[in-house]
Amino acid sequence: MSVLLEFAMFPTDKGESVSDYVAKIIAFIDKSGVNYQLTPMGTIVETETFEEALFIIKGAYEVLATDSNRIYSSLKFDIRKGKSNRMQSKMKSIEDKLNKKF
Amino acid sequence: MSVLLEFAMFPTDKGESVSDYVAKIIAFIDKSGVNYQLTPMGTIVETETFEEALFIIKGAYEVLATDSNRIYSSLKFDIRKGKSNRMQSKMKSIEDKLNKKF
Amino acid sequence: MSVLLEFAMFPTDKGESVSDYVAKIIAFIDKSGVNYQLTPMGTIVETETFEEALFIIKGAYEVLATDSNRIYSSLKFDIRKGKSNRMQSKMKSIEDKLNKKF
Amino acid sequence: MSVLLEFAMFPTDKGESVSDYVAKIIAFIDKSGVNYQLTPMGTIVETETFEEALFIIKGAYEVLATDSNRIYSSLKFDIRKGKSNRMQSKMKSIEDKLNKKF
Numbered sequence: 001m002s003v004l005l006e007f008a009m010f011p012t013d014k015g016e017s018v019s020d021y022v023a024k025i026i027a028f029i030d031k032s033g034v035n036y037q038l039t040p041m042g043t044i045v046e047t048e049t050f051e052e053a054l055f056i057i058k059g060a061y062e063v064l065a066t067d068s069n070r071i072y073s074s075l076k077f078d079i080r081k082g083k084s085n086r087m088q089s090k091m092k093s094i095e096d097k098l099n100k101k102f
Numbered sequence: 103m104s105v106l107l108e109f110a111m112f113p114t115d116k117g118e119s120v121s122d123y124v125a126k127i128i129a130f131i132d133k134s135g136v137n138y139q140l141t142p143m144g145t146i147v148e149t150e151t152f153e154e155a156l157f158i159i160k161g162a163y164e165v166l167a168t169d170s171n172r173i174y175s176s177l178k179f180d181i182r183k184g185k186s187n188r189m190q191s192k193m194k195s196i197e198d199k200l201n202k203k204f
Numbered sequence: 205m206s207v208l209l210e211f212a213m214f215p216t217d218k219g220e221s222v223s224d225y226v227a228k229i230i231a232f233i234d235k236s237g238v239n240y241q242l243t244p245m246g247t248i249v250e251t252e253t254f255e256e257a258l259f260i261i262k263g264a265y266e267v268l269a270t271d272s273n274r275i276y277s278s279l280k281f282d283i284r285k286g287k288s289n290r291m292q293s294k295m296k297s298i299e300d301k302l303n304k305k306f
Numbered sequence: 307m308s309v310l311l312e313f314a315m316f317p318t319d320k321g322e323s324v325s326d327y328v329a330k331i332i333a334f335i336d337k338s339g340v341n342y343q344l345t346p347m348g349t350i351v352e353t354e355t356f357e358e359a360l361f362i363i364k365g366a367y368e369v370l371a372t373d374s375n376r377i378y379s380s381l382k383f384d385i386r387k388g389k390s391n392r393m394q395s396k397m398k399s400i401e402d403k404l405n406k407k408f
Contacts, residue, residue, distance in 0.1 A: 006312075006347035008382065009179075016217035016274045016386075019396070023403035030406070038408040039343070040396045041312035041350050041384060050163050054156050061152050061181070070220045073179040074278040074382050076314065077111075078347060079163070080172045080322075090325070090346045097329035100336070102344040108210075108245035110280065115322035118284075118376045121294070125301035132304070140306040141241070142294045143210035143248050143282060172322045176380040178212065178278050180245060182220075192223070192244045199227035202234070204242040213383075254367050258360050265356050265385075277383040281315075283367070284376045 002083040004090075005053045007075035008042035009060050011068035021068070025060045032056060037087060042074075046087045050079065104185040106192075107155045109177035110144035111162050113170035123170070127162045134158060139189060144176075148189045152181065206287040208294075209257045211279035212246035213264050215272035225272070229264045236260060241291060246278075250291045254283065308389040310396075311359045313381035314348035315366050317374035327374070331366045338362060343393060348380075352393045356385065 009025060010018040029036050029043060034056060036045040047053045057075065064071050080086065095102055111127060112120040131138050131145060136158060138147040149155045159177065166173050182188065197204055213229060214222040233240050233247060238260060240249045251257045261279065268275050284290065299306055315331060316324040335342050335349060340362055342351040353359045363381065370377050386392065401408055 004347055006345070010216075012214075012216050012222070013220035015219075018216070019399045019403065023400050026400055027404055030404070037345070038397060038400060039312070039345050039350060040352075040393045041310055041382065044345060044347050046346075050160065050167075054160060058152065058156060065152075069183045071179065071181040072276070073177075073181075075175075075177040075179075076347065076380050077173065077175040077177075079174075082171070087346045091344060093325045094329050094332055094344060097325065098333055098336070106245055108243070112318075114316075114318055114324070117321075118319035120318070121297045121301065125298050128298055129302055132302070139243070140295060140298060141210070141243050141248060142250075142291045143208055143280065146243060146245050148244075174378070176280050178245065189244045193242060195223045196227050196230055196242060199223065200231055200234070254364065254371075258364060262356065262360060269356075273387045275383065275385040277381075277385075279379075279381040279383075281377065281379040281381075283378075286375070 001048055001081050002086040003047045003050055003053045004044065004078040004086055005056065005075065006042050006044045007057065007073060009064065009071065009073040011064055011070065012072050013069045021064055024063045028059050028063050029056060032059065035087060044087065103150055103183050104188045105149045105152055105155045106146065106180040106188055107158065107177065108144050108146045109159065109175060111166065111173065111175035113166055113172065114174050115171045123166055126165045130161050130165050131158060134161065137189060146189065205252055205285050206290045207251045207254055207257045208248065208282040208290055209260065209279065210246050210248045211261065211277060213268065213275065213277040215268055215274065216276050217273045225268055228267045232263050232267050233260060236263065239291060248291065307354055307387050308392045309353045309356055309359045310350065310384040310392055311362065311381065312348055312350045313363065313379060315370065315377065315379035317370055317376065318378050319375045327370055330369045334365050334369050335362060338365065341393060350393065
C-alpha cells in the first residue's frame with residue numbers, strides 16, 4: 001500500500017513569517033526517517049501504513065504545540081492499494097504521457 | 103483546548119456516487135460520541151485533544167479501507183488553546199458582528 | 205450543473221483572532237446573493253457555473269487584500285453535472301441512509 | 307506580490323486511475339507559460355496577480371469539464387505582498403535554517 005500525505009501546518013499567532021516554525025517541523029520529519037519531499041506549499045510524505053502517516057501529523061503538531069496558541073493545518077491524502085514508490089511513479093506517469101521531464 | 107477538524111473522505115474507484123460510503127463514515131462518527139456537524143462538503147468534529155481528532159480520521163479510513171482500492175481525503179485543522187465549544191462560538195462571533203442569524 | 209465550493213480565507217499577519225476579517229468576507233458573500241452556508245470551519249457556496257464560484261473567491265480575496273500583507277486560503281470543489289440544490293440533497297441522501305436528521 | 311497556489315483536480319467518475327486527465331491539465335498549465343512545479347500530490351503555480359491564478363484554475367476545470375460528470379478539487383493559496391520568486395525563496399529559507407539541501 002502507498003499512503004501519500006501532503007500537508008502544511010503553521011501557527012497563526014506568530015505574525016507574517018513562520019519559516020522558523022516550519023523548519024522545526026521539517027527537522028522532525030527528516031529525523032523520523034520517513035520518505036518525504038519538501039515543496040514551496042507544504043511537505044509530501046509517503047508511508048506504507050495509514051498509522052505511520054498519522055504519526056507524522058501528530059509529531060508535527062507536537063513540534064508547534066508548545067509555543068503556539070493557534071495552529072492551522074491543511075492536509076490531503078491519496079491512498080492506494082497494491083502500489084509503492086508513488087512519489088516517483090506518479091511523476092513518471094505524467095512525464096511519460098507528456099514526453100517531458102519535471 | 104479546542105481542536106476543530108473539517109474533513110471529507112471518499113473512495114475514487116466506486117464511480118460517480120459515493121454517498122453509501124460517506125454514510126458509513128458518518129455512522130462511525132455518530133457512534134464515536136464525538137461532537138460533530140455534517141455539512142454538504144464534509145464533516146466538522148470538535149475534540150479536546152489532537153489525539154481524539156486523529157482517532158476519528160483513523161476510524162473513517164478504516165471504514166473505507168476494506169472495500170476501496172483508492173481513497174482520497176481533504177482535511178483542515180484549526181486548533182486553539184484556552185477555548186472550548188468553538189463549533190458554536192465561532193458562528194456566534196460572526197453572527198454578532200453582522201447582526202444576522204445563520 | 206451544481207458547483208459546490210467550500211473555503212476558508214484569512215490573513216496570517218493579524219494575530220490570533222481573525223473574526224473581524226472573516227465577518228467582512230461573509231458580508232460580501234451575503235450581499236452577492238449567492239446560495240451559501242456558514243460553518244465553523246468555512247463557508248459553503250453553491251453556484252450553477254464555475255465562473256460564479258470563482259467570482260466569490262475573487263471577491264473574498266479583494267475584501268482582505270487592502271488590509272493584509274499575507275493571506276492564506278484552503279478550498280475544495282465538488283462539481284457535478286445534471287444536479288442542482290445539492291446543498292440540501294447531499295445532506296438528505298445521508299439522512300435517508302442513516303434514518304437520522306442532521 | 308507573490309500568489310502561490312497549490313492544487314489537485316481530477317474526475318471522480320473515471321475509475322481508479324486518473325493520470326490521463328491530470329496529464330491534460332499539466333499540458334494546459336505548461337502551455338499557459340506560468341511558473342509551475344509538478345508534485346506527486348498536485349501542481350504549484352506562482353503568479354503575480356490573483357486573477358492569473360484564477361485563470362489557471364478555470365483552465366484546468368475546462369480541460370476536465372468536457373469529459374467528466376463529476377470533478378473534485380482541493381486547493382490552497384499563500385499570498386504575500388512585497389515578495390517574488392517564493393517558489394525558490396521559501397525552499398531556500400528552510401534549507402538555510404536546517405543547513406540541508408532539498
